[in-house]
Amino acid sequence: MDQNAKDLHESTIVIDCLEISNWSEEIFKKMRLGGLTAVNCTCSILENFRQTVKNIVWWHGAFDNCSDLIMPVHEVPDIREAKKLNKTGIILGFQNTSAIEDNLDLLTIFHGLGIRVIQLTYMEGNLIGQGCLERFDAGLTSFGLEVIEEMNRLGILIDLSHVGHRTTMDAIEASQKPVAFTHANPKSLCDHPRNKPDEALMAVAEKGGVVGATIFPPFLPAGNKSTLNDFIDVIDYLADMIGYDHVAVGTDFTEGQPKEWFDWILTGKSKKGPALNLNHPLKNPEGIESTADFPNLTSALLNRGYSELNIQKIMGGNIMRVLSEVWEK
Amino acid sequence: MDQNAKDLHESTIVIDCLEISNWSEEIFKKMRLGGLTAVNCTCSILENFRQTVKNIVWWHGAFDNCSDLIMPVHEVPDIREAKKLNKTGIILGFQNTSAIEDNLDLLTIFHGLGIRVIQLTYMEGNLIGQGCLERFDAGLTSFGLEVIEEMNRLGILIDLSHVGHRTTMDAIEASQKPVAFTHANPKSLCDHPRNKPDEALMAVAEKGGVVGATIFPPFLPAGNKSTLNDFIDVIDYLADMIGYDHVAVGTDFTEGQPKEWFDWILTGKSKKGPALNLNHPLKNPEGIESTADFPNLTSALLNRGYSELNIQKIMGGNIMRVLSEVWEK
Numbered sequence: 001m002d003q004n005a006k007d008l009h010e011s012t013i014v015i016d017c018l019e020i021s022n023w024s025e026e027i028f029k030k031m032r033l034g035g036l037t038a039v040n041c042t043c044s045i046l047e048n049f050r051q052t053v054k055n056i057v058w059w060h061g062a063f064d065n066c067s068d069l070i071m072p073v074h075e076v077p078d079i080r081e082a083k084k085l086n087k088t089g090i091i092l093g094f095q096n097t098s099a100i101e102d103n104l105d106l107l108t109i110f111h112g113l114g115i116r117v118i119q120l121t122y123m124e125g126n127l128i129g130q131g132c133l134e135r136f137d138a139g140l141t142s143f144g145l146e147v148i149e150e151m152n153r154l155g156i157l158i159d160l161s162h163v164g165h166r167t168t169m170d171a172i173e174a175s176q177k178p179v180a181f182t183h184a185n186p187k188s189l190c191d192h193p194r195n196k197p198d199e200a201l202m203a204v205a206e207k208g209g210v211v212g213a214t215i216f217p218p219f220l221p222a223g224n225k226s227t228l229n230d231f232i233d234v235i236d237y238l239a240d241m242i243g244y245d246h247v248a249v250g251t252d253f254t255e256g257q258p259k260e261w262f263d264w265i266l267t268g269k270s271k272k273g274p275a276l277n278l279n280h281p282l283k284n285p286e287g288i289e290s291t292a293d294f295p296n297l298t299s300a301l302l303n304r305g306y307s308e309l310n311i312q313k314i315m316g317g318n319i320m321r322v323l324s325e326v327w328e329k
Numbered sequence: 330m331d332q333n334a335k336d337l338h339e340s341t342i343v344i345d346c347l348e349i350s351n352w353s354e355e356i357f358k359k360m361r362l363g364g365l366t367a368v369n370c371t372c373s374i375l376e377n378f379r380q381t382v383k384n385i386v387w388w389h390g391a392f393d394n395c396s397d398l399i400m401p402v403h404e405v406p407d408i409r410e411a412k413k414l415n416k417t418g419i420i421l422g423f424q425n426t427s428a429i430e431d432n433l434d435l436l437t438i439f440h441g442l443g444i445r446v447i448q449l450t451y452m453e454g455n456l457i458g459q460g461c462l463e464r465f466d467a468g469l470t471s472f473g474l475e476v477i478e479e480m481n482r483l484g485i486l487i488d489l490s491h492v493g494h495r496t497t498m499d500a501i502e503a504s505q506k507p508v509a510f511t512h513a514n515p516k517s518l519c520d521h522p523r524n525k526p527d528e529a530l531m532a533v534a535e536k537g538g539v540v541g542a543t544i545f546p547p548f549l550p551a552g553n554k555s556t557l558n559d560f561i562d563v564i565d566y567l568a569d570m571i572g573y574d575h576v577a578v579g580t581d582f583t584e585g586q587p588k589e590w591f592d593w594i595l596t597g598k599s600k601k602g603p604a605l606n607l608n609h610p611l612k613n614p615e616g617i618e619s620t621a622d623f624p625n626l627t628s629a630l631l632n633r634g635y636s637e638l639n640i641q642k643i644m645g646g647n648i649m650r651v652l653s654e655v656w657e658k
Contacts (some may be wrong), residue, residue: 048430085476098431101377125470135474139468141454145464 005299008308013037013083014294015316017182017212017250018161020045020095022257023062027291028069030255031088034294037316038079038089040117040182040250044099045265049106052099058114059092070211074114075326091323093117093182095162097128097147104143104150111154116327117182118151119159120144120171123266129167132193140170148174155327160204161194161212161250168200178208178322183250185214185234186241190221205242208325210318212250213238217282219252228287232300235314244310248319253291254282337637342366342412343623344645346511346541346579347490349374350423353390356620357398359419359584360611363623365644367408367418369446369511369579374594375426378435381428385442386423403443405653420652422446422511424491426457426476433472433479440483445656446511449473449500450486453594458496461522469499477503484656490523490541490579497529507537507651509532512579514543514563515570519550522611527570534571534621537654539647541579542567546611548581557616561629564643573639577648583611647649 014035020042021027031039043059044052063072071082074090082089092115100106110118117204120140121131128144130137148171152156158179159167174177181204187195194216201211213234220226220234238247254262259280287296301311345365349371350356360368368468373381392401401412402418411418421444429435438445449469450460457473459466469477478501480487487508489497501508510533516524530540542563549555549563567576583591588609616625631639 046431086506101430102375102427124472125454127454133471135469135471136467138459138465140464143453172402 001295001299005302006220006295008302008311009035009295009298012298012312013079013316013320014298015079015248015319016040016253016291016294017180017210017248017319018093018159018214019251019253019255019291020257021253021291022261023058023256024064024157024256025069026194027255028062028088030290030292032071032086033292034290036073036088036291036294037083037292038073038091040091040093042095043092043115044094045096045122046098049099049101052094052110053113056092056115057114059090063090072114074116074326076320077318079323091116092196093119093157093159095119095159095210096122097126098122100147102127102143104146107147107150107154107156111156115156116323117157119162119182120147121163121167123162123288125164129170130164131162132164134164137164137166140174144171145174152176155329157323157326160200165197165200168196171202172203175207177326178210179204180209180212180248180319180322181250182212182248182253183214183216184211185219186237189234189237190218190219195219201238201242205246208322210246210248210322211238211242212319214250214252215288216252216254217284220285224283226285228285228296228300231286231288232304235301236304239310239314244313245318245321247314249297249315251291253284255290285291330624330628334631335624337631337640338364338624338627341627341641342408342645342649343627344408344577344648345369345582345620345623346392346509346539346577346648347371347422347543348580348584348620349586350582350584350620351590352387352394353585354398356584357391357395357417359619359621362417362621363432364621365417365620365623365625366412367402367420368620369420369422370446371424372421373423374425374451375427376420378428378432379431381423381439382442385421385444389421389565392419398589401443403445404656405649408652409651420445422448422486422488424448424488425451426455427451429476431456433475436476436479436483436485444485444490445652446509448491448511449476450492450496452491454493455608457470458499459493460491461493463493466493466495467502468495469503473500474503483507484658485515486652486655489529494526494529497525498532501529501532502535504536506655507539508533509538509541509577509648509651510579511577512545512581513540514548515566518563518566519548521548524548530567530571534575537651539575539577539651540567540571541577541648543579543581544614544617545581545583546613549614553612555614557614557625557629560614561633564630565633568643573642574650576643578626578644580617580620582613584619
């Protein structure tokens with residue numbers, strides 16, 4: 001990598017809008033190698049309240065034991081502090097609302113525990129609305145409307161990546177603040193149920209939010225054969241459609257997760273689970289295979305002719321703007 | 330009441346397909362006065378697993394402390410035994426699936442604890458499907474399909490009284506065994522979201538199931554001004570439409586429940602709750618105001634010209650036939 005790209009990457013606030021790895025000190029070291037200023041780290045998927053609290057307790061231990069590598073992010077200045085201290089700021093997030101069970105007040109509890117991003121549904125339906133792999137497409141429930149209102153009030157980013165289409169459109173309309181697809185690609189590039197139709201991508205941008213392009217192979221047109229260059233094509237396509245101010249990166253890295261974990265997240269509460277063929281084993285795009293490879297992204301965007309300003313927006317500035325608006329009381 | 334009606338009532342197996350009272354020895358005494366052979370008693374509405382287990386523990390105490398009045402029903406011969414012993418058999422049932430949370434295996438646990446009737450949803454949407462007061466009408470979820478399959482396998486009656494229309498129709502189609510509306514009236518008589526369109530009533534009958542006509546005032550055309558005679562009109566109407574073999578009685582008695590309880594079941598997990606105006610205070614139809622008044626039903630049906638055989642079917646025979654088919658392995 002040339003010195004110019006290296007300098008730019010080092011001076012940039014770099015945020016991965018979503019990782020869901022098998023967390024360990026080794027991964028935190030990779031985040032440092034990748035120059036990650038902050039990462040939205042998933043700490044609840046299908047877990048209930050109690051199990052999620054257990055996961056948060058694990059993070060408390062990690063913040064203590066790996067305090068040279070990571071630090072918790074509760075507000076936007078914490079991200080700037082992480083940059084200054086050469087640490088990776090950890091934004092704790094959920095990919096589902098099972099953790100709040102049937103109790104709206106648990107949102108306040110989790111906000112108090114530092115949760116700052118919540119995806120409304122995972123793959124299937126829940127008490128809030130429908131996931132992208134549910135049997136039918138329907139909107140937000142009455143409870144879901146109240147959840148949106150409460151997340152807006154508390155300052156928790158609404159993530160709609162896995163959410164079904166009608167629930168997504170309902171949520172964009174209902175939210176008083178910007179929302180995000182932290183990790184999803186355009187369906188018009190790769191027709192996968194987890195990817196998003198243009199209508200939804202544009203609505204998120206109009207709401208002032210961001211779309212985090214993802215490297216998860218099944219969501220890329222070339223699947224397991226994708227390269228970093230193919231991923232930059234996705235960013236190009238998104239930037240063309242919704243503008244440089246609304247594109248971000250949400251890798252969806254699943255580093256160190258065993259096959260049993262994939263089986264669990266895909267079958268979930270049911271015995272059969274939704275029909276999502278992941279085409280195992282997954283192979284991340286050459287050039288961006290782990291969180292340590294983030295500098296390659298900056299370099300590839302420079303080579304593609306992106307301005308330094310636009311690179312800084314895409315690599316972290318855009319999501320930081322959204323977090324400022326959403327987290328601010 | 331004349332001796333003929335009295336004798337008929339005393340010789341009949343009388344089953345109330347649903348009561349949801351503030352359970353006490355006093356109510357069990359009223360059940361005995363009413364000549365009730367068995368009652369489907371709700372022991373979970375919005376509760377989760379742990380809270381529901383607590384309710385079941387309460388029933389264990391009641392079975393011990395009131396063993397002269399009540400006994401548990403786990404299979405159809407228990408109903409006959411209750412008749413012989415002059416006790417009221419208690420069929421424990423749920424009016425929601427919140428108790429199984431997100432775990433199909435909890436159905437086996439609850440079957441083991443004696444639960445024999447489960448309504449798929451209460452008023453709102455849940456992990457299985459949509460309730461009749463949810464913002465939208467949609468079908469069974471993937472998880473819901475598996476719940477039906479498991480309830481069929483275990484032998485738990487599927488109750489669809491509060492369930493939204495498309496989820497109701499989906500469940501009737503998916504079930505391999507008869508299903509029931511334990512407590513609902515025809516929407517064509519009284520246009521209330523809790524009442525059922527003819528299409529659904531006929532589908533339940535075609536499936537071999539029963540419809541329990543209910544005395545809950547908001548679901549009767551004359552509301553709080555209804556009389557026993559008005560209730561018999563509902564039975565007449567149902568018998569005409571779906572036949573004598575498919576009509577039953579599910580009073581939905583809420584004896585001794587305070588206003589706070591109504592507030593709780595109607596708002597549930599949300600702060601606002603679904604829009605159901607109950608027109609408090611409720612006044613049960615004159616002549617059938619408590620579970621002790623059941624003999625008046627037999628008498629009124631006789632006066633209306635029903636044959637003894639049809640009275641015995643409606644008062645308990647039909648639901649017992651369904652329970653035999655559903656509970657049998």
